[in-house]
Amino acid sequence: MYRELNTPARTIMTPGPVEAEPRVLRAMATPILGQFDPAFTEIMDRVMKMLRDLFQTNNKWAFPIDGTSRSGAEALLCSIIEPGDKVFIPIYGRFGYLLNEICERYGAEVHTIECEWGEVFDPEEVIKEMKRVNPKITAIVHGETSTGQMQPLEEIGKACREQDILFVVDAVASIGGTPVKVDEWYIDGIVGGTQKCLSVPSGMAPITYNERIEKVVQARKKVEKGIETEDDRQNLGNNPFIKSNYFDVSMLQDYWGPRRLNHHTEATSMIYALHEGLRIVLEEGLEERFARHKHHEQALMAGIEAMGLEIYGNLESKLPVVTCVTIPEGIDGESVRKMLLDEFTIEIASSFGPLQGKIWRIGTMGYSCRKENVLFALAGLEAVLIRHDAPIQVGRALQAALDVYNNN
Amino acid sequence: MYRELNTPARTIMTPGPVEAEPRVLRAMATPILGQFDPAFTEIMDRVMKMLRDLFQTNNKWAFPIDGTSRSGAEALLCSIIEPGDKVFIPIYGRFGYLLNEICERYGAEVHTIECEWGEVFDPEEVIKEMKRVNPKITAIVHGETSTGQMQPLEEIGKACREQDILFVVDAVASIGGTPVKVDEWYIDGIVGGTQKCLSVPSGMAPITYNERIEKVVQARKKVEKGIETEDDRQNLGNNPFIKSNYFDVSMLQDYWGPRRLNHHTEATSMIYALHEGLRIVLEEGLEERFARHKHHEQALMAGIEAMGLEIYGNLESKLPVVTCVTIPEGIDGESVRKMLLDEFTIEIASSFGPLQGKIWRIGTMGYSCRKENVLFALAGLEAVLIRHDAPIQVGRALQAALDVYNNN
Known part of the structure; x- marks a missing residue:
């Protein structure tokens, strides 16, 4: 009556989702652990450590959002965008429009420049326009799967840091397949994809961000009712709270950090998959x-x-x-x-x-x-x-x- | 150097995440299919059909949000709440506060009533207050895992329909373990959990909603730049667009429906898990x-x-x-x-x-x-x-x- 799964064999040569590592698929069959079981929180800590290595960063915060790649971009952006904030987005393909879309929805005043599809920007051109616009945030795609192009980021990152602009990068397509150097390129916040060069199934969006973003996020902190303490009530952020509960990075920090404050129920099997996928990537080198x-x-x-x-x-x-x-x-x-x-x-x-x-x-x-x-x-x-x-x-x-x- | 997964055996007797069905765990090891591969979209269609049976509904729309349970609640609520909308939430435990929190963040004017923890509401009391408040939406938890209580819903649902109020229910804890009759109880939108009575790992949030909610959502429709057509531009909704891109149910419909408009990359392995879990539930009866x-x-x-x-x-x-x-x-x-x-x-x-x-x-x-x-x-x-x-x-x-x- 209800048919069982019976899938055909495929050779997947798309820009994702691609074939998952057989060892990753096997890891997902590992039995469930409770989300606060010490055996599970230790796995979460190891995932954080491996993500730092993957992103080539010393950032304290590196963890996955429980959703597909774009959920990570939305979590980063909605946690730092306050209504009316200026965001600058150089667009050279479809996924630049996605960043634009997310920022607009959360009330940002978005300034874009576009170049011909199939090309990338001369960093100098981006920097010049960025100086004119003077945004709070510059957001850009590193690897545009829609056009097969890759934007050099280091010079733009350096200029952002000099101008005190937050630099947010979508490295969904590039992470694990080509160099992404978060600290060296002055990237403040970044999202990677699992279902592409990591060969982990879709459904998690690893992010990392530095203390510059943490500061913005902390100023908007609001622990949800039902689990907040008196201390949380005394230490409400002064700035507007983050619109999304699910994507509120200030609460996610408390879940991934030593406080282990309950937020969502971490996606157990996907964490196993990410753990195994990261291990394979880092052991390959x-x-x-x-x-x-x-x-x-x-x-x-x-x-x-x-x-x-x-x-x-x-x-x-x-x-x-x-x-x-x-x-x-x-x-x-x-x-x-x-x-x-x-x-x-x-x-x-x-x-x-x-x-x-x-x-x-x-x-x-x-x-x-x-x-x-x-x-x-x-x-x-x-x-x-x-x-x-x-x-x-x-x-x-x-x-x-x-x-x-x-x-x- | 990077340690492999090596998890202890556990007997999990919590309110979730609970032990996953071994057959579900095995199903997750199925190789990846592309998201628009006809073999995969057929699996998506079968998941929709089985979700309708699980929720005991004839709703056209029944699909999972790619996130943990609360992502489904947020998707439903943020897709229907416009700033200033009145939402009425009777609270009898922690997860009522979560509904409150989500609604407030998206700009609703929330009215709550509370009863002692360990109790539920007399439906008459809820209906009386609801008549006074006259909200656009009434949202309530069906099974409160924080207190182990279950709110009877049918009378409240009927009153909502009579007053033309949208009735949104959190059945994360109850779905698959105790009756949840979406159509019979006049529920307009509902979210279930996977990691509890369905014994599927955490990471998906099945929702279903009827044409009353679809109408609200369609009026806010906005297809994202980069994939919108001229037709989409001509048919923009008149009402404020939905704040979240990831949780925009109007776009998710086009992804799960025959148009198959690209949104996220569906979480392949979790869909396999949900497919197998639903099959097991429905075959048990x-x-x-x-x-x-x-x-x-x-x-x-x-x-x-x-x-x-x-x-x-x-x-x-x-x-x-x-x-x-x-x-x-x-x-x-x-x-x-x-x-x-x-x-x-x-x-x-x-x-x-x-x-x-x-x-x-x-x-x-x-x-x-x-x-x-x-x-x-x-x-x-x-x-x-x-x-x-x-x-x-x-x-x-x-x-x-x-x-x-x-x-x-």
Whole structure:
């Protein structure tokens, strides 16, 4: 009557969610522990420690929001935005619009600049406009999966610190796949994604932030009725409280910190998954992992180009974990994607807004970023394009990819 | 260097998170599918169908919020509360304060009434006050885990419908363990919990709502930039948009509905868990499941009382899945809990606010609600209380529980 789960096998070569590490999937089958069981709070502490290593930061606060990636961006932003605050957002793809959307909803006065999709900003241009706007917060996407581009952040971060602007970064797509140096790049608050380069299922949004953000958050502190103490009532923040209860970082701190003040019931199995995923990433080594992602990207790109297809976007600012491919003139991109999935079990992605129907996006992220996956994706794409009468070079893609693999 | 997960075995007899069904844990190890893979959207559709059966409703909309239980309450409330809206909240425990807190944060004018903890309201009293206040929304907790009490809802729901008030219910603790009849009780919007009577890990918050709420939500519709179409721009809602992007039910509908408009990346493994958990609940049968919970509650209560301990709260309105026990005079409740965990691996709960140090709370929920768990919890509690020199009747608890089991 109620059918059991019976899922097909897939080779997932999208920019997420990607194939989860088998060890992560196994970790989720670990039996539940109570949220205040010392055995569980110790796991929470270890997750915090590993997140600091992942984000390359000495921040005190590093923990996941229990929600999908965008919940982490919303938690960070809504905890620091007070109505009327000026926020500056340079936009170079869809997820910049998402930051804009979140900030507007929480009452910020948002100033944006945009550059052509497929490009990133010259940091000097961003800094110049930021000086003019003089915002409280600058928010930007590090890796734009919608266009496959990656914005250099260090100079902008430095300028933010000099101007005393809070610098908030969306590293959902880049974390764990390419360098993200929170402290070195003067990032005040950042969110990463689990379902991309970490190869942990979607459903958690790791964030970290420094004392500059903590100060803003503490000034808005309001412990909820029913668990507040007399001390909490005496120490209410002077600034407007945070609109969301679920995303109130000042309360989340008290849950993740030594006070262990009850807020939500931590998502036990997802914490197990994140713990295992972080352990695997850190045991591989960040530098080794970034190099591996770069290596498979090179093989994929060589194959795509050998087929005679064009890589979309500026190659100098390309996000190493997503390769966007211009759909050849006259080819129905969705028909190609459907045939890839139906005949080959391979999933690649389309894109959003102005790029819909114009590009495919192929991810090489986390556990999906493997030699056999890259080779199979190239083989499948070539075969499907032949079936679609696309004018491609036949038989060259796999040879080009193998050349990259054999030279390393 | 980075230690692997190595968790101790536990017998979890709290009001959540409780032991997850082993079949649910196994289901989470299922490989990832892409969020728009037809094989995955079919699973999403089946989850919606099973949620309707669980909530005993014909509502079109029934889906989980990707967050812990309180995220579902916040999503429902923030999607219908516009600043200045009157909300009426009868409070009889901690989670009533949480509803209050969420509503206040989103700018509602909240009117509350309170009754003594350990009691529930006479529905007539609620209805009388509701007529005086004339709110847009009445929000109430169905099962208060903090006090182990359950509020009868049908009369209040009927009065809400007659007065054209939106009736929003928190059934986090009761869903799947005791009857919750959404349509029959005139409930307009409701949130359930996964980590309690469903025995699915924490991290999802199933909600359902009817066309009365859908109408309010549609009037506030605003599709985010980057994925909105010309049509969306022409059909902006006239009412203030919803503050939260993550919890915007008008966009979530378009993700869970046939349009499949990208919002978040659905939490794949948690959906597998929820799918399996719902399947198990519905195959057991709702009535059979409620009877099973009632049966184990009776055995537990018989054991507690035979020991000479007092059940806290009004027995007539007792929540069948949580049994609150008054801590005997002179006994350190936390010391008892610690010894139960350390020596017996058994976890029971304390409570919040005015009840801290006054009661223990013992859950009989979902997969944790089993004969051997009830017997072991009674045996452990008796032994630990003897060690604490508590004045209890020795050797009677298990006999009383066995009598209940053997008479059925």
